[in-house]
Amino acid sequence: MSKDTIGVGIIGLGARGFYSIGSNLATTCRETGFRIVALCDRNSERMIEARDVLAGMCGGQAVAIAPRLYEGGTDLIDDTAVDLIVITSITDTHRQYAVPALRSGKKVYCDKPLAQNAEDAVAIVEAEAEAENPLIMGFTRRYEAPWRRAFGLLAEGTIGDLTMILIRDIIPYHRYLQAWWRRREWSGGALSDKGSHLFDVFNWFTQSRAVRAHGFGGRSVVEPDPLAPPRCTQSARACVYRRRGRDGAAPHASVHFGESWLHETEEKHQDDVCVYAPGSDVYHNGSIHFSYENGVIASYFYSIFGPGAEDQETMELVGTKGRMILTRETGTINIVSDYGNTLRVVDCNDEGSTGSHFGANVTLIHELRRFCDGAPPLFSARSGLEATRMAMAALRSMDAGGLAVDMDDIAGAARVPDRA
């Protein structure tokens, strides 16, 4: 496909489909040739909110769009004006859209995590293999300048051979108890939604495959309260985790745009469920370790209750000749190399690390254009499957109180992940 303009259909118009990818497609439309021709969401009011805002953004680029609105993703996939299908609906819907999208022969983007369980992820990988048409995925760090730079420095031998990786994520993501993330059957839990990004980084940096996992998890930051109000909007309590309603949103609370969110009636689709409401089965914090085929040991240390800070996400790489620490929020990499004789700081801020998702969304839009023009994706569904399998192995170990889990016992073991 090499066309001046590419028709884009977006399925799922929440934070990711509307504000991150949709808005970046709109603001770059003149330069990239992307035209949003179709939108889909199960919430029809939200589709109208998104259509109006995105049409206004394209209008600001002197490009007129009038996307068709679909309540079902299959109709959007069949729309002949759609060349690129963007799947940004909630995670437990990825399989139902990714499989027919791949079979349609069109270009497909599917956000991370590939699925909420390994079985759905395998089904998408099988469809990809049959279609012989890889999809492109949304592991954001693969598009962020500091992480790409760190990978390059490692590959150049700056710290020798990699022996260990530690990623710390102390993030204010209490929304994981306030919306569809609160149940594993919908999201795969925090380890799937957030951890999968970092498990993919482990696979990318090690260029190898995890063989065993073990971890411990806690659910002790907020205790379920049977008397909790169902939603923030219905609560008179003062609360440091509030997402909307009395006194506005708490610091670091991510807030959705539009009235459509207020009108949701099902718990699964509300975005302001009380963090104390019983019924969530996701771990609030944990520490997980993987051993790799090539001997590298990788660890993920996380809490979804933060607090947020400049060093809330860091990656430390330990090599045979030195080490590197990447700090995501500041876009810097501190390097100790040459057996400790050389110290330096690499500032990646001039390499496009600012803006939403540290510049990744704009880089992603350009990668999408290259992909539509026939370039292979940086990584595809097989990488997504491997990250999901690791999340499932970690959860199995945490549920069993830290028992080591063999990765071969998780569905999809026969599928080899992409190499960077």
Ligand SMILES: NC(=O)c1ccc[n+]([C@@H]2O[C@H](COP(=O)([O-])OP(=O)(O)OC[C@H]3O[C@@H](n4cnc5c(N)ncnc54)[C@H](O)[C@@H]3O)[C@@H](O)[C@H]2O)c1
């Ligand atoms: N790559 C990244 O950095 C990144 C960041 C955020 C989210 N995500 C991923 O994007 C996806 C969406 O996350 P979000 O934060 O936008 O969630 P969100 O709750 O803000 O929005 C999800 C949207 O999907 C819609 N939806 C639900 N079921 C649907 C269905 N059957 N058909 C069509 N639409 C449906 C909802 O109505 C809602 O508008 C998730 O898979 C998430 O993990 C990726």
